[in-house]
Ligand SMILES: Nc1ncnc2c1ncn2[C@@H]1O[C@H](COP(=O)(O)OP(=O)(O)OP(=O)(O)O)[C@@H](O)[C@H]1O
């Protein structure tokens with residue numbers, strides 16, 4: 001089967017400048033040569049620390065922002081080559097759910113209008129039919145149809161996130177980019193929303209790019225996981241392989257650093273070095289080398305490429321040429 | 330005698346829409362050198378509990394009942410000046426947002442030196458040297474140079490360290506840390522938790538760690554109190570909370586979290602939402618969401634009882 005989404009050599013540069021940089025324009029390489037594919041019905045997780053380029057990657061795929069380089073294929077079509085009307089039509093099939101349910105909903109619109117808006121824009125139904133579909137969508141996300149009459153400020157965080165999901169589902173997309181969909185929620189509500197997303201995936205055969213900075217949430221939700229560091233994917237592979245046998249030191253550090261609510265599962269503590277890296281000062285060679293516990297000379301000069309380390313499992317670390325050093329075996 | 334004991338604390342906010350019972354009869358003690366975690370979801374009263382201990386509850390909030398004893402002395406009897414001395418020297422506090430403690434217009438070295446001078450007196454020069462030493466202890470690289478920086482010149486992780494250095498400068502017996510790592514990236518969080526663990530052990534200082542993250546609790550705490558709707562519903566040594574939680578709310582919380590043995594499987598969730606703290610309902614505050622609730626749960630508020638040695642639960646139905 002052909003992948004639903006395929007990106008190749010994706011790049012996004014932002015030009016920034018301001019008072020604190022004394023007016024000097026500088027270029028941020030927010031996404032720097034990212035390639036991956038997502039199969040239909042699959043969940044690909046994207047994890048990494050703040051500023052590593054997760055949100056930018058998600059937006060590029062939806063062409064909410066224009067890439068500086070690279071190719072994006074969606075449902076077999078080259079998104080960069082589509083005519084404006086074709087792109088407009090294709091956009092219905094790709095939707096996004098945002099992190100902050102408080103900021104992403106228009107406070108002056110009733111819930112019913114928020115959910116119906118995409119249907120109205122795409123002229124998919126008349127007013128009566130839209131109302132019927134709104135009721136159905138509310139039901140699908142586990143809310144009473146009476147919620148259609150409410151305003152966002154009358155809802156809890158979890159309820160708002162359900163509204164955001166209902167609006168994303170209205171046009172029956174095949175792909176949903178979920179950008180930190182539960183990061184603003186309390187754990188008991190987070191569990192409800194994660195369960196809902198899993199359930200919708202099964203019911204509607206949805207494909208997700210699931211973005212989060214929370215490694216355990218990403219592992220829970222995803223079939224495959226991509227780990228990002230400073231605009232690059234440093235490791236990508238099946239969930240279990242990545243969890244049990246991570247092959248990039250950054251993945252190992254993340255796994256060790258993420259607190260687990262189970263003292264029995266405590267990994268060996270690797271206290272990571274240094275600060276979260278800034279894309280304004282990208283290190284030479286391997287970008288992770290200043291913080292890497294296993295750094296050696298070659299890492300400072302030569303940028304490692306993704307290489308296969310197992311079935312569907314790739315990592316960008318020179319040590320994979322001598323895996324015993326990496327795994328401590 | 331415990332270092333700190335809180336007995337029957339009630340703190341309320343009188344608002345136009347009713348009285349918010351933010352802390353509603355909380356009792357716990359912290360021993361010298363102990364790390365106690367205070368855990369619960371947003372709005373359950375964690376921060377108001379710590380502000381009550383510091384006597385820093387903002388109006389219209391008021392402590393309406395209870396005792397807060399530090400080495401036996403009741404802090405609620407102290408006048409403003411005596412309380413200021415307690416806060417300067419014996420209890421210190423750090424927050425999620427370092428800029429709540431750091432002053433943007435002074436260098437961090439000057440701020441820490443001022444705290445040293447206020448506490449120990451002595452010469453300015455010596456206080457400055459102590460400040461640099463403190464920055465070194467919290468593992469700020471090139472502490473001599475960083476001491477001359479203003480807070481905004483530091484990264485988030487370094488600012489957090491500077492705030493910890495400032496709080497620890499007078500050598501407090503108790504550190505209250507309110508979500509100290511919540512805003513940080515996970516690698517920086519690991520560094521700060523490691524630092525707190527080390528400083529706590531070296532100084533034998535007691536810590537009240539406030540967090541919503543049970544993972545952070547597992548990393549750092551000796552004992553945990555689980556708080557729900559302004560009340561402690563369970564309190565036990567850390568291993569027991571994770572291995573044999575007794576209260577239905579604690580059990581529910583733990584099962585809400587993704588766990589490596591259950592990746593991809595549906596999470597069990599707690600239906601509904603926490604109650605409005607303005608209500609004055611009788612009964613257990615968790616009863617409306619509780620899978621085990623029986624008729625009497627809605628009528629009688631359960632008391633926190635020691636159901637096993639060192640393991641306290643406020644639930645008569647919990648299977649022990
Ligand atoms: N519109 C923009 N203009 C300039 N720089 C930008 C813009 N959008 C993003 N960036 C920068 O690009 C980098 C990647 O940002 P991005 O938002 O993709 O990161 P992220 O991984 O989603 O981080 P977070 O976890 O904080 O959401 C950051 O350094 C960010 O400051």
Ligand SMILES: Nc1ncnc2c1ncn2[C@@H]1O[C@H](COP(=O)(O)OP(=O)(O)OP(=O)(O)O)[C@@H](O)[C@H]1O
Pocket residue numbers: 342344349350351369370371372373374375376377378387388389390541606
């Ligand atoms: N100034 C205030 N006026 C009215 N109510 C208040 C005020 N400050 C706090 N409260 C209420 O007191 C309750 C407890 O608040 P508190 O800040 O202690 O929660 P918390 O457990 O620290 O939550 P979080 O995890 O979000 O920090 C909340 O319901 C809150 O709405």
Ligand SMILES: [Mg+2]
Pocket residue numbers: 054055056
């Ligand atoms: Mg983002």
Ligand SMILES: [Mg+2]
Pocket residue numbers: 375376377507
């Ligand atoms: Mg708080």
